[in-house]
Amino acid sequence: MKQTVQQLPDLGLGLGLRGEHFNHILEHTPKVDWFEIISENFMDSGGRPRYVLDQIAEKYPIVMHGVSMSIGSTDDLNFEYLKRLKNLAKAINPKWISDHLCWTGVLSLNSHDLLPVVLNEESLKLITTKIKQVQDYLERPLILENPSTYLTFQQSTIPEWQFLKYMVEETNCGLLLDVNNVYVSSFNNEFDPIEYIEGLPHKSIVQMHLAGHQHNGDHIIDTHDSPVVDPVWELFSLAWERTGGTSTLLEWDGNIPDFNVCHAELLKAKNYMNGFEKQFVTPRVTVSETEIVSNPVDFMVTNVAKDFVE
């Protein structure tokens, strides 16, 4: 690999690039430090999404974030997918490429969900082998995100934070710490989110994600459709202190509000950069009565109808 994780820059505060905001960004060039794209939305596009991305990439640093690498699948890597990913990277020159510690399907099927990986020695061996293959092919470090999870396998023997640590030690990959996912997974799987963040290899955390979720009483769904809740800000504050500050990004994928609302939510992060111990946060938890979809993906299907001219 030509580049190491430690050489990757701190980009500041960024936003997930969404089609709903294309026109606003092109017209107003808002003061956002950087944008993260969903790689799959652009890697096969010869239409407007790609046309817009090319313009935005000229003005802002871009990071490519994928959902389909399926690094945790027992299927072989899809090199056709990786080829397209690499081609997009060549074209837009992202600061880094990330995906999730998850699998999306086996036996050549795709659930289009970020499914939880069994965390044991067998899976660690297979996943680290695949990470090395990807890094060799992409000629850059791969950055992997902790997913939001809703179950723990009986066969899991390694805590997720430790699995990520071993993964980093074995492959020199980077980590994308999704603070909201830590909170969601810790509630659903009953582990301590603080122990989780404390245990991570902080120097390998290249980026953090923030997002909103939906609390359903006995479980939490990672919906990315609302503001970040106080307990997640609290964890962010801890992670900020432990990492010494790193590129941070807000994801908002459902009920996407105006650009300025998303941007204002992102900028709240500045209030939580003064040290974990110094923060005073009153946890605010709102429980919802209806459940909606986890890891929403419908925003990834282009609403072509909106783009028609008569």
Added chain:
Amino acid sequence: MDIKRDASRKATQKSFAQIQQWMQSQLINPQFRNDYEDFVKSTSKLSAKQHLQIYQRSYIARLRDCMIAQFPALSHALGKELFLEFADLYLHQYPSKSYTLGDLGQHFGTFLEETRPDKDAEVKESWPDFMIELANFEFLVNIIFDEKADENHQKTTLETKEEDLKLVPVFHLYKHQFPVSLYYKEVVNDRNPTLPFEAESYCVLLRRKYRLGLFELNRVQYYFLTKLKETQSIYKTKQFFITQHNFDANELESHWKQWKVKWLEEGFFTSTSRLM
């Protein structure tokens, strides 16, 4: 104690691949089983089955949302409830094999054809034909939206020389048994159309400056543009209609003048040379 030890041993014996195949089958083809505890841990709040059900509910809900986004007009035509019944069966029969959600509805038209209620009847009803045409058309709209093409078009006006006029690169002509494109446009413009009667229709779906345009055509226009797309020459196209289809040259020229004004305005053309 022995039973617990047996259960524990059974659980730990599952390989990585077995675990993933089990979970995937639970998502794509959920059936009642009693082995949840062999794979998934219970917590103080939820049983193993309830933990898995979060993924099961999300799997189908997520893909249903994507199907509605890809087929808004078909969803309107069938009604959401019936559309979702078809979508569920489709996703069961044709689970996604692609890394991109853009391919999710790829086989939906084929599936509707295979499962049409009058499949084995000698006399077919016409409404399934409309649904199938609409499904196929909607999927194509999605494909064409993202088609790779150079869109660095030159502006065209009435003054552009005819020999320099070329159809824009993303330019697709369709002939339908039903007024599919009209129905589609009514839905995407929130005009709540009723199901149409059978009537042959023609349209062009084009892209200009990365924006799609959908325009109705009459039969002659459709064949004229089909030939023009093939030859990329207005002169050759006119000659073809005059010599092969016995069109009166003056009458064709008169039609062409009207079409040209309209089609220039609608962005059908680009030019091979820069305007002076």
